[in-house]
């Protein structure tokens with residue numbers, strides 16, 4: 001392992017680090033080895049030969065350099081200094097510099113009337129420009145650059161900065177490390193792959209990512225390192241899939257029989273859309289292969305996933321197996337139970353519902369029917385994965401509206417009778433393709449990209465408080481036409497108390513505006529007992545109430561085609577995907593539907609963009625792309641466990657092309673050599689093993 005030695009060297013052995021700094025690097029940056037430091041890439045580059053003048057600065061600028069002197073240095077705070085400010089001036093003007101941390105060090109370091117190079121990001125406070133926590137270097141001691149010289153800017157934590165480990169110090173460490181880089185660095189890819197995909201060598205990439213020779217080299221280095229990150233994510237997923245196919249044999253669904261045909265010919269309530277037909281075919285082929293299906297079904301709200309699930313279930317029953325459908329809430333499970341029972345009412349197929357509130361006697365009877373195989377379709381909540389739920393011969397598990405059940409949970413379902421059932425995961429949350437490839441790369445995906453005919457696009461508008469009267473009037477006119485209305489309030493955990501207060505206040509105001517007996521108003525929220533909630537929901541579903549005031553508990557799946565207005569209160573507090581989900585509760589019938597986003601007058605620029613996006617498009621995939629751009633992948637549900645957040649350089653919002661390319665390469669390799677045992681794949685295998693070991697090496701978790 002000679003060649004690995006350099007990379008695995010503990011970071012404290014790097015010249016200029018030592019035990020103390022080593023600790024900071026470990027704690028603040030998770031940098032344990034030389035390799036970790038190499039992988040701490042700059043997040044931007046600046047031209048260090050360029051100095052701005054104070055008059056040129058504005059708050060929209062990224063990191064910049066200015067040169068000048070400190071004219072005044074002030075400590076603030078009564079007994080203890082809590083803040084230090086300094087006035088920095090050049091020949092064009094002055095700007096305030098501010099420190100909140102590392103004050104002792106700052107105090108000792110700053111001297112008036114010496115020329116400094118100041119490096120930082122201008123920002124604006126109370127209309128005045130300042131720079132918070134700038135990095136300072138005495139001009140006389142600065143290394144001078146000649147010609148354009150791109151220097152990396154590294155992310156630095158305040159704690160690290162307070163110990164003197166700032167961007168500049170990191171640049172120095174990187175310089176030391178790069179200078180020590182062995183003349184030969186073993187590349188993971190064989191040379192034909194490097195050539196075919198114009199990938200710079202690993203050694204050149206490391207050098208140029210930290211100290212780019214020029215723009216072109218920087219581009220190539222960036223591309224190479226992004227490729228590596230995305231390649232190994234894809235490789236890992238594809239191998240997991242290949243291994244699963246080797247281990248798990250699937251139940252063969254080979255015939256389309258009486259049950260399916262009878263339903264299809266006599267009871268199908270509508271013609272399937274082309275997208276539904278296509279997806280159904282994908283599922284049928286998949287379940288017939290003898291392998292276990294693991295398929296993600298994506299389809300925007302209202303695209304008709306339930307019918308696809310039901311038809312798949314019927315296919316499975318025709319082949320002698322049972323099926324179950326699991327939903328995340330009782331309301332949803334109940335709704336599926338009602339609509340599936342209704343669809344099958346003239347056929348001789350037993351359908352049952354199992355949730356936390358199923359009565360003991362009923363449960364006992366149902367579980368017996370299940371284990372003896374009489375019960376063919378079981379619908380329910382998480383209650384389905386309890387140990388006592390024993391299937392006789394489970395052929396298909398459908399999981400609705402859930403990003404991803406833990407693999408553990410799925411495995412539990414599989415183990416019921418030794419052979420894994422097919423799994424169909426349905427989601428109405430459109431996921432940008434790059435993210436789907438990462439989160440669900442080990443699943444096959446089907447997409448319903450077409451709505452049933454006759455749907456009118458929902459009209460979305462943004463209204464301020466001043467328009468409330470008009471909005472209420474509009475609600476009345478729709479109710480007069482027989483339509484129903486949702487009014488949704490945010491419920492964010494941190495401000496739960498206040499949010500509930502708003503909800504109840506809003507409910508009272510609505511009740512006053514829409515009084516009995518002419519109107520009737522429902523309310524549903526998370527603090528109600530499930531039975532109460534269901535009863536209230538049912539009143540709305542059956543049309544007994546005109547308005548449903550609710551928190552986001554109604555977000556997923558609820559289907560009331562007669563509802564035509566969705567009013568979202570404090571809409572600026574919702575994320576994009578949540579707004580889109582909520583909007584999807586209307587527009588489910590043939591009537592024109594409306595979504596009204598109510599907000600206060602103060603909106604952040606990001607908030608404005610979210611509202612604008614909602615008003616401009618009904619397309620869930622477009623919305624998901626904007627969302628990914630705004631929030632980054634780390635905040636999107638399900639990404640935390642996926643490794644996406646461990647990305648150092650690749651950006652899922654921007655690097656789709658590289659990801660597709662990396663995936664294609666990984667596919668070829670896994671198809672040829674799934675165990676990576678060929679000599680040309682040795683270094684790929686070693687790196688993959690290292691990455692996997694890292695994931696489980698808790699000593700690295702500080």
Ligand code: ADP
Pocket residue numbers: 270271272273276299300301302303304305306307428452453557559561588
């Ligand atoms: P989702 O994909 O959001 O789960 P649903 O399965 O609840 O959507 O379907 C939404 C509504 O559209 C339901 O009322 C359903 O009966 C209806 N629907 C589904 N497919 C079609 C179709 N092909 N033609 C007409 N209506 C359909």
Ligand code: MG
Pocket residue numbers: 305306400557
């Ligand atoms: Mg649904």
